[in-house]
Amino acid sequence: MNKVVGLAALAAVLWSVNGAQAQTAERLYILNCGEGVAGDISRWSPGVNEGKSMDFVDNCYLIKHKQDWFLWDTGIPDAVAAMPNGLAPADPKAVTWKRPKTLAAQLDAIGVKPADIKAMAVSHTHPDHIGNVEMFPQAMLYVQKAEYEWPGADNKPRFNPAHPVTQLEGDRDVFGDGSVTILATPGHTPGHQSLLVKLPNTGALVLSGDAVHFKSNWDNRGVPALNVSKEQTLASMQRIADTLTKDKAQLWINHDKAQRDGLKLAPEFYD
Structure with a gap:
């Protein structure tokens, strides 16, 4: 019996190692x-910080998987880099965006060509997340x-219909190994999604998309x-909080400049 128990324990250890x-x-x-x-961050947290301006950032994330390269979000269009005054919004409370570095140049600095990226996802279809999909x-x-079918301006499609697409109805384990999982987190838009990434040394990360916009927004559940849909x-937000607890994960908030400024940017990386 002890021998059987010992073999079972060894098998559990091996399974754990191989699983990692x-x-x-x-x-x-x-x-x-x-x-x-x-222009006014109360746009994202009604009743709080009325009239207060705030610096925003817009992050994209490139993941090297054993099988492939995977891109999460594509940011402001690269063409904005040539606009000295940036891209002004129709609503003065919203964000005036600039593009200090193009996505193409940052990929090139890593040694990645656009054709090397075989799979991608966007958190949602607002312009600051889909600017370089094509x-x-x-x-x-x-x-x-739900996001793909959500009518755009003048009822136009939000994506090029010729672009290869996998339309999801819930979560998706992208590579089938639990290391990159799309999480359905609707509310900001009908088909908003976030990303759970598990790295060997850094551990688990949840990339928020726009499920939350900045830390006080998260803390106050604004x-x-x-x-x-409120x-x-x-x-x-509660689902993300539960995921953070379950997977002992960090929350990386896409537009939060204070947090982003404390992180390593490409060509440095997390492993």
Whole structure:
């Protein structure tokens, strides 16, 4: 009996080791996909910070998986880099965006060509997240069906219909090994999604998309007035909080400049 118990314990240890090795997300790069200034951040936290301006950033994330390169969000269009005054919003309370570095140049500095990226996903279809999707016309795009079918301006499609797409109805383990998992977090938009990444040394990270915009927004559970559903937004925030606890994960808030300034940017990386 003791021998059987010993073999079972050894098997459990081997399974644990092999399971850790099987998670083959190897590196994660943070790319500067835009910097801007918000005119009035109460737009994202109604009733709080009325009239207060704030610097915003816009991050994209490139993940090297054993199988492939995977891109999360594509940021402000690279063309904005040529605009000296940036891209001004129609709503003065929103963000005026600039592009200090192009996405193409940052990929080149890492030694990655657009054609090397075989799969990608966007958190949602607001312009500061989909600005360079068609830089990667061959990459499989993972997007929630509810987001894909959400009518754009003048009822136009939000994506090029010719772009290869996998329409999701919930979560997706992208590589089948638990290292990169798309989490359905609707509310900001009908098919908003976040990303859970598990790295060998850094551990687990949740990339927020726009489920939350900055730390005080997260701490106060502030729901932007323009979100499509307050109830879904709050439920998605709770889901993220539960994921942080379950996976002992860090929350990386996409637009939070104070947090981003304390992180390593490409060509440095997390592993």
